[in-house]
Amino acid sequence: MSASPESVTRDDIIAANRKSWDEAAERHRSHDQYAELLAGFATPGYSVLDATLTERLTGLGVEGKAVAQLCCNNARELLSVKTLGAARMTGFDFSEAFLAQARELASVGKIEAEFVQTEIAKIPAGYDGRFDIALVTIGVLGWMPDLAEFFRTARRVLKPGGHLVIYESHPLLNMYDDRNLTVPAYPDESYFRSEPYRAEGGLDYWANQEYEATACYWTFHKMSDVIMSLLRSGFALEDFEELPHNVGTHDHLENQPQQLPLSYILVGQKEG
Numbered sequence: 001m002s003a004s005p006e007s008v009t010r011d012d013i014i015a016a017n018r019k020s021w022d023e024a025a026e027r028h029r030s031h032d033q034y035a036e037l038l039a040g041f042a043t044p045g046y047s048v049l050d051a052t053l054t055e056r057l058t059g060l061g062v063e064g065k066a067v068a069q070l071c072c073n074n075a076r077e078l079l080s081v082k083t084l085g086a087a088r089m090t091g092f093d094f095s096e097a098f099l100a101q102a103r104e105l106a107s108v109g110k111i112e113a114e115f116v117q118t119e120i121a122k123i124p125a126g127y128d129g130r131f132d133i134a135l136v137t138i139g140v141l142g143w144m145p146d147l148a149e150f151f152r153t154a155r156r157v158l159k160p161g162g163h164l165v166i167y168e169s170h171p172l173l174n175m176y177d178d179r180n181l182t183v184p185a186y187p188d189e190s191y192f193r194s195e196p197y198r199a200e201g202g203l204d205y206w207a208n209q210e211y212e213a214t215a216c217y218w219t220f221h222k223m224s225d226v227i228m229s230l231l232r233s234g235f236a237l238e239d240f241e242e243l244p245h246n247v248g249t250h251d252h253l254e255n256q257p258q259q260l261p262l263s264y265i266l267v268g269q270k271e272g
């Protein structure tokens with residue numbers, strides 16, 4: 001990891017990140033986790049959604065609704081939403097290589113879903129106002145150099161009164177290494193850093209293996225920035241809860257006496 005050069009632009013960041021994600025796809029595909037998804041979706045009723053997200057989506061009345069997932073990756077979560085009775089599911093992601101996996105998992109599960117290759121901010125206008133629920137899960141917001149731009153897009157694709165559900169790793173985890181409790185993730189850096197980080201070593205977090213990869217850029221976005229940006233982008237905050245369980249790669253921080261907030265769930269409603 002290293003601090004990003006001053007000259008990097010928003011477009012440079014998006015282009016580098018897209019390349020880096022495309023490079024990672026074949027590695028993810030070769031791991032046991034992907035084989036488990038293939039086997040899972042071959043079984044009717046398979047879902048990777050945990051109780052927190054299942055209850056929240058059910059509570060929002062997901063049955064019969066149109067659901068979008070922003071940055072869906074291989075769409076394991078979006079495809080699982082089918083088990084809750086969603087009527088229409090659309091996944092957006094800029095990595096065609098990961099969307100190919102999403103299509104494969106959908107086909108194995110005989111699940112009807114649409115996948116659109118696009119940078120999130122450039123979701124075509126034809127999708128404006130089409131969704132009841134927009135879902136954002138684990139490991140998405142840090143890829144967005146501009147949170148306001150991201151929330152404006154989420155608002156744009158929702159119907160009036162539609163809900164944005166964010167179920168994410170807590171930004172405090174930017175301070176902790178993925179595997180080792182005693183090692184800081186970004187030595188000498190602050191939770192309050194606002195410049196994006198230039199990260200090397202690739203995105204194979206499933207195997208925790210480094211490889212020669214296109215550098216990518218990650219932005220911390222402290223918790224207050226997420227909430228204030230959401231409010232300033234035309235959402236009402238309907239619910240927000242910090243949670244003690246891990247939803248990503250920090251399971252070693254669970255069950256510590258300090259009980260750090262490891263994840264959060266936030267529900268916003270489109271105003272106007």
Ligand SMILES: C[S@@+](CC[C@H](N)C(=O)[O-])C[C@H]1O[C@@H](n2cnc3c(N)ncnc32)[C@H](O)[C@@H]1O
Pocket residue numbers: 014017021071072073074075076077092093094095098118119120121137138139140143144
């Ligand atoms: C960590 S993955 C999401 C993983 C997913 N929540 C899961 O647990 O399976 C982040 C995804 O965001 C996508 N992404 C990152 N920046 C993006 C952007 N600006 N536009 C569209 N997709 C983007 C990447 O291609 C990647 O598939």
